[in-house]
Amino acid sequence: MQTGKPVAEIRQISPTVKQLQPFALCAGEFTVPDDFDTSLPEDILTAFEGT
Numbered sequence: 001m002q003t004g005k006p007v008a009e010i011r012q013i014s015p016t017v018k019q020l021q022p023f024a025l026c027a028g029e030f031t032v033p034d035d036f037d038t039s040l041p042e043d044i045l046t047a048f049e050g051t
Contacts, residue, residue: 039045
C-alpha cells in the first residue's frame with residue numbers, strides 16, 4: 001500500500017433523469033383476444049400448481 005496516493009473519491013452523485021416510455025409503444029404489434037382473462041382449463045391449472 002502506498003501512502004499519499006488516493007484510493008477513492010467522495011463526491012455528490014448527480015441525479016439521473018428518468019426517461020418516460022411513450023404510451024402505446026407497441027400499438028399495432030399484437031392483438032389481445034377478447035377471452036384473454038378467462039380461467040384456464042383445469043388440466044393446465046393442475047400442471048402449473050403441481051397438484
